[in-house]
Amino acid sequence: MLRATLSAAILAGAFFVAPAKANxxxxxxxxxxxxxxxxxxxxxxxxxxxxxxxxxxxxxxxxxxxxxxEGADVKTAQFIQQTFPVLEQEIAQGEGEYVAAMLKVRGCEATAHADIVSAIRNDYADKQATDAQALYSIVESQVTSQFAASCSVI
Structure with missing residues (x-):
């Protein structure tokens, strides 16, 4: 468990860079x-x-x-691309260290994570998504619309 926590933290830190502009x-x-x-x-x-x-x-x-x-959206895409199998499992479970790290990379407040994951999970099942690009599209759709107030759009 500690190893998974450290791995998620390292991955999140490796991809979290404050971008210079929004896009x-x-x-x-x-x-x-x-x-x-x-x-x-x-x-x-x-x-x-x-x-x-x-x-x-x-x-x-x-x-x-x-x-x-550049920016949080690209860092999120990188994170999704590199951790997709684990993210897919954690989204199915409704929680997890990697999905929390993904939302942190995207700039979402921790207090909103459970609601965002629930929305992503519903969209992922409805759209029968099966790859990293589809997951990225769902995440971006949620964090720029329904959860825009809880997630930075940097």
Missing amino acids: NVNPWQQCGLGAMVFPDNGTAAAISNVIWDLGTTAVSSNVSSQETC
């Missing part, structure tokens, strides 16, 4: 090689990024698209 970006569509090849077609960019390396380069890209590939 609403889908890193799978607006970052990485896909965005460079298909700058005006987010769907094609996302498909390209996922085919190339499952979107790993896109969500970690700060070189190719510096203006758009």
Whole structure:
């Protein structure tokens, strides 16, 4: 248990960086090689990024698209990409260290975590999401709409 706690804390710390500006970006569509090849077609960019390396380069890209590939939303996408199997389990359970770390990375207040996880869990089941990009879309949708007051949109 202590090992899992330390791992979650290390992962959260590795991805939590205070961004310089606000943005609403889908890193799978607006970052990485896909965005460079298909700058005006987010769907094609996302498909390209996922085919190339499952979107790993896109969500970690700060070189190719510096203006758009920064901020809490991109850090959240990175965290989701790298911890997806554990996040999926914890969302199914309704709680967990990694899901709490994900929400902390996104800038959500701890007092709102239970409600946010519940909303994410419902959306995840309703949409039958099965990958990191789908989970990211659900998280961003919740934290920028229903829970905007509890989560920073930096």
